[in-house]
Amino acid sequence: MSSQVLVEAPGVHRVEAHTPREPGPGEALVAVHAVGICGSDREVYQGNRPEGYVRYPLVPGHEWSGTVTAVGAGVPGSLAGRKVVGEGFRNCQVCDRCHAGETTLCTAGYEETGFTRPGAMAATLTLPARLLHVLPDDADLTAAALLEPAACIAAAALKANARPGERVAVVGTGTLGMFAVQFLAAGSPAELLVVGTRNDREALARRFGASDFRLRSQELPAGFDVVIETAGSASAARTAAALLRRGGRLVLTGIPAPGADGLDPTDLVVRQLEVHTVFGAPPDAWAHTVRVFGAGLLDPLPLVTHEVPLTDFPRAIELVGAGDPAVGKVLLRP
Numbered sequence: 001m002s003s004q005v006l007v008e009a010p011g012v013h014r015v016e017a018h019t020p021r022e023p024g025p026g027e028a029l030v031a032v033h034a035v036g037i038c039g040s041d042r043e044v045y046q047g048n049r050p051e052g053y054v055r056y057p058l059v060p061g062h063e064w065s066g067t068v069t070a071v072g073a074g075v076p077g078s079l080a081g082r083k084v085v086g087e088g089f090r091n092c093q094v095c096d097r098c099h100a101g102e103t104t105l106c107t108a109g110y111e112e113t114g115f116t117r118p119g120a121m122a123a124t125l126t127l128p129a130r131l132l133h134v135l136p137d138d139a140d141l142t143a144a145a146l147l148e149p150a151a152c153i154a155a156a157a158l159k160a161n162a163r164p165g166e167r168v169a170v171v172g173t174g175t176l177g178m179f180a181v182q183f184l185a186a187g188s189p190a191e192l193l194v195v196g197t198r199n200d201r202e203a204l205a206r207r208f209g210a211s212d213f214r215l216r217s218q219e220l221p222a223g224f225d226v227v228i229e230t231a232g233s234a235s236a237a238r239t240a241a242a243l244l245r246r247g248g249r250l251v252l253t254g255i256p257a258p259g260a261d262g263l264d265p266t267d268l269v270v271r272q273l274e275v276h277t278v279f280g281a282p283p284d285a286w287a288h289t290v291r292v293f294g295a296g297l298l299d300p301l302p303l304v305t306h307e308v309p310l311t312d313f314p315r316a317i318e319l320v321g322a323g324d325p326a327v328g329k330v331l332l333r334p
Contacts, residue, residue, distance in 0.1 A: 045060070
């Protein structure tokens, strides 16, 4: 019997029988191969996700990979049988932000797979086919389950616009940080510094292309052209800004706790820093990620440390929040 995880309310869930929903016009039915768990899934379960960004009861799961098994009317039949990943934001396609390609800023309101719409912690997922991105036939679907966080970092890399020969840096050594290292390394930088809080991430950072690794507690160099911050704390954002040369480019991807002390506006103006932020991944970032992955320039598998059955959802949530350095990316397998 196929199953799904249903979070009925904060702290309350059950694993129940799953019935696939046949795709309607413009939709596709996907057999889920694997689904990743991140901090936002833990927020959903614990009940501390910001109001308006979750709707209970809910099947979570926004990081996933799978294979199309059926399509609805108006969808090319050739999509059936293809390996895919999919965008999460359910944009309206008609507002000015959607027309500009900024679908994560859709003015019709926030709707996202796994948060306000049924997610991938189930045997199948039915969603608009326009959100799917087709993978190469030989793609590793376990690795591809991590392409959603990779796409968020692709959005940051595109905004950073790092040029070959520039000095670049990443602050943060989690999943997002390690993807940032890979994207920046692909651009042939003169130097790629990674700044973190754990020595045990140095080997992996260097494997992905870092030329230097420092702890935030150490004396840090400066004068970098581009810095991508992925740690999600106000102090990490300040560290990232301090690394930049005058006129440098900063991209913030982490989301600190509300009310955190931010960057000094006087410093931003006097040093004329160019600051960008990222919330989710628009279509161009997804397309870029799939291309880079297909070209073999993105290697998500070393980030996966645990794969557990869907029925072990509570254990997976516990692993993600344990703070154990041995725990990297946790995948659920339906």
